[in-house]
Amino acid sequence: MSVRGPIIDFPPEASCFDLEGLSLAYGETPALQELTLRVPRHRVTAFIGPSGCGKSTLLRALNRLHDLNESVSRRGRIRLEGQDIHAPEVAVDELRRRVGMVFQTPNPFPMSIYDNVAFGLRLRGGLTRRRRDDIVEWALSAAALWDEVKDRLRASAWSLSGGQQQRLVIARTLAVKPEVLLLDEPASALDPISTLKIEDLIRSLKGQLTLVLVTHNMQQAARVSDYTAFLQQGRLVEYAPTDTLFTNPRLARTENYITGRMA
Amino acid sequence: MDITSETHSQHISRQFNQELEELKTHLMTMGGLVEQQVQQAIQALLDGDSRLAEQVSEGDHLVNEMQLKIDDECTRVLARRQPAASDLRLVLAVIRATADLERIGDEASKIARNAMTLIESGNGARGLVEVRHISEHVRKMLRDALTAFARFDTELALKVVHEDDAVDDEYGSAMRSLMTFMMEDNRAIGPVLSVMWILRALERVGDHADNLAEYVIYLVKGLDIRHMDPEQLDEDALTRKG
Numbered sequence: 001m002s003v004r005g006p007i008i009d010f011p012p013e014a015s016c017f018d019l020e021g022l023s024l025a026y027g028e029t030p031a032l033q034e035l036t037l038r039v040p041r042h043r044v045t046a047f048i049g050p051s052g053c054g055k056s057t058l059l060r061a062l063n064r065l066h067d068l069n070e071s072v073s074r075r076g077r078i079r080l081e082g083q084d085i086h087a088p089e090v091a092v093d094e095l096r097r098r099v100g101m102v103f104q105t106p107n108p109f110p111m112s113i114y115d116n117v118a119f120g121l122r123l124r125g126g127l128t129r130r131r132r133d134d135i136v137e138w139a140l141s142a143a144a145l146w147d148e149v150k151d152r153l154r155a156s157a158w159s160l161s162g163g164q165q166q167r168l169v170i171a172r173t174l175a176v177k178p179e180v181l182l183l184d185e186p187a188s189a190l191d192p193i194s195t196l197k198i199e200d201l202i203r204s205l206k207g208q209l210t211l212v213l214v215t216h217n218m219q220q221a222a223r224v225s226d227y228t229a230f231l232q233q234g235r236l237v238e239y240a241p242t243d244t245l246f247t248n249p250r251l252a253r254t255e256n257y258i259t260g261r262m263a
Numbered sequence: 264m265d266i267t268s269e270t271h272s273q274h275i276s277r278q279f280n281q282e283l284e285e286l287k288t289h290l291m292t293m294g295g296l297v298e299q300q301v302q303q304a305i306q307a308l309l310d311g312d313s314r315l316a317e318q319v320s321e322g323d324h325l326v327n328e329m330q331l332k333i334d335d336e337c338t339r340v341l342a343r344r345q346p347a348a349s350d351l352r353l354v355l356a357v358i359r360a361t362a363d364l365e366r367i368g369d370e371a372s373k374i375a376r377n378a379m380t381l382i383e384s385g386n387g388a389r390g391l392v393e394v395r396h397i398s399e400h401v402r403k404m405l406r407d408a409l410t411a412f413a414r415f416d417t418e419l420a421l422k423v424v425h426e427d428d429a430v431d432d433e434y435g436s437a438m439r440s441l442m443t444f445m446m447e448d449n450r451a452i453g454p455v456l457s458v459m460w461i462l463r464a465l466e467r468v469g470d471h472a473d474n475l476a477e478y479v480i481y482l483v484k485g486l487d488i489r490h491m492d493p494e495q496l497d498e499d500a501l502t503r504k505g
Contacts, residue, residue: 219345246347248485252264258347261273 008038008227009241016041016180016210017062022076024057024066031057033234035076039227044202044211046225046242048218050257054234055214059182062212063099064092081179100173104185106165108157108172113140113149116157116168120176135175142208143171144201163194167201180210188216199224218258222246230254265483266349268415282340283350286357287413289336290364293329294409297364298402300326300371301468305398308378308461309391316382319375326368330361352485356478360412363471367405370464370471377457377464389444389451390458393437397462400430401469408475415483418502423476424493430469437462 012018017039024032032054039045047055057066064085066072078085085095097120108116117136121127127135136153140146145167149160157168166186173181183202187195202211202224215221221228222242229239230253238245238254249255274280300319307316337358340346346354404426411419441459445452477488480501488496 218347222347247351248264249348250264252270255264255266255348256273259350260275260279261270 008040008239010038010040010043012038014040016081017212018077018079018082020077020079022058022061022078023074024054024061025073026069027071031234032061035236037229037236037239039210039212041210042206042208043226044206044213044224045227045229046213046215046221047229047231048215048221048257049231049237051216052233053231055231056184057234058231059101059184059212059214062180062182063096063101065101067092097176098178099180099182100176100178101182102166102169102173102184102186105189106162106169108160108165108168111157112154113157113160113168114153117171117175119172124176139171139175140168142174142205143167144197144204145171161194163190163197166190166194166198170198170201174205178209180212181205183211183213185215186213187220195220218246230257232257266415268413271349271353271415279344282336282344283353286333286336286340286354289329289333290357290360291409291413293326293333293361293364294405294412296322296329297326297367297371298405298409300368301374301398301402301405304371304374304378305394305402307375308381309395311382313379313382316375316378320372320379323368323372326365330365333361334358349482349485352482356412356482359478360475363474367468367471370467373464374461377460381454381457384454389455390437390441390462393433393440394458394461394465397430397433397437397465400426400433401465401472404430404469404472405475408472408479411476411479412482415479417480417483420476420479421496421498421501424473424488424496427469427473428493430466434462434466434469 015038019035019037019039022032022035023030035058047058049055060066061074061078062080062085066074074086080095080099083090109119111119114136117139118132121132121135137146137150140149145164148164149155149168152159157165160168166189170181170186186202187198190198199220202213205211206226213221213225225242227239228242228245230237230245230249232253238249238251240249245254246258249258255261272280272284274283300322303315304319306312307314307319337354340354344350404423407419407426408423410416411423438459441455441462445455474489481487484501486501488501
């Protein structure tokens with residue numbers, strides 16, 4: 001399988017993540033093979049590909065979620081802002097604060113809306129109540145949820161709709177001021193209106209942080225991302241500005257996948 | 264990446280395949296109709312057949328209806344399928360192509376109307392040799408552009424793009440000799456003007472055929488060569504397979 005180098009039009013200093021020869025395997029089964037790519041800072045990058053292509057595995061590797069799985073072996077390097085995320089001096093909890101993650105199914109904690117957002121802040125401690133209130137309001141506003149919940153912050157998070165829960169989870173992640181937000185199929189369990197709100201939210205956040213999105217929904221990748229990487233069987237096939245990839249991809253395999261043709 | 268007419272019809276969704284195939288087929292039908300309109304308009308002029316000229320003029324509404332029908336199909340594909348990559352380029356190329364074909368249809372009825380005027384005036388018009396010559400040239404361009412579209416053939420498309428310059432030159436020299444006729448004999452002004460309008464219409468048909476050829480290159484290569492100087496095109500890149 002030939003892999004051509006990615007077309008990217010941003011300089012190395014604009015990279016947030018820098019992956020070099022990253023390979024990952026579950027036991028004997030390879031999941032990612034020799035991935036080398038850079039993820040631009042303060043942009044939305046989408047990973048697309050068929051089921052089992054390794055896109056979620058790749059996303060999880062970016063905040064070391066595989067650490068807990070002993071069967072996972074890794075080669076190659078992931079640098080975040082120039083620093084190797086597997087270096088001994090890197091604390092995993094600090095890495096995960098810097099690199100937040102949102103999953104397919106919203107997972108609010110069984111507590112109030114306010115307490116959900118304040119959860120990470122309380123863990124870190126050292127904030128006055130007033131300061132904490134400010135951050136909760138800021139995070140809920142940034143997640144485009146404040147106006148809908150400001151009058152019922154003490155209500156259970158489970159009383160919210162699915163779309164609101166997903167935005168609450170994003171607010172909870174934003175409250176600890178991450179640099180990166182990883183989104184694994186963030187809208188696939190949501191109705192079309194909630195999906196559009198999440199997509200707007202993704203776009204509105206990109207000025208402040210780097211977003212990496214994994215999605216099955218190619219139209220969604222086309223709508224929200226600046227760059228798109230197409231993966232197949234654990235390898236990077238094509239990586240280009242989204243406008244280019246969806247109008248004139250370079251490789252037949254990409255063309256076949258995004259247009260729904262047989263290989 | 265480049266597409267070919269074979270690989271382009273291998274969608275997983277058979278329905279989608281069929282919709283795209285229909286767009287192409289209908290565009291070709293419209294192209295065939297327009298070709299016939301131009302051919303008959305010229306034939307009516309050269310044979311002095313005013314009934315045929317009238318028939319061409321009345322047939323223009325069929326071309327217009329086909330444009331609306333195909334545009335409607337394109338709108339539906341865009342709304343329902345949200346096509347990407349070469350499928351998106353195909354739909355855009357078809358929409359653009361119907362507009363040019365419709366304009367060629369208008370030029371054909373213009374030729375037919377001027378032919379009727381000439382036939383009714385009963386004067387043997389000057390300049391018919393030039394009309395015959397240029398009409399053969401632009402009809403070949405139109406035929407080649409449609410063939411290039413049907414086969415996704417960029418080499419043929421590029422040939423059409425270059426042909427357009429030759430037509431422009433022929434048109435220029437025909438106009439100059441017609442001007443001389445008018446200056447020599449002012450009774451000839453009326454009929455010569457009609458011939459000039461016909462030549463002008465043919466030259467426009469050539470321009471529209473040139474546009475069609477440019478859409479083929481966009482469709483196959485993803486490159487928009489509109490408004491580019493044909494001399495500066497990288498022909499190797501445009502005709503290279505793969």
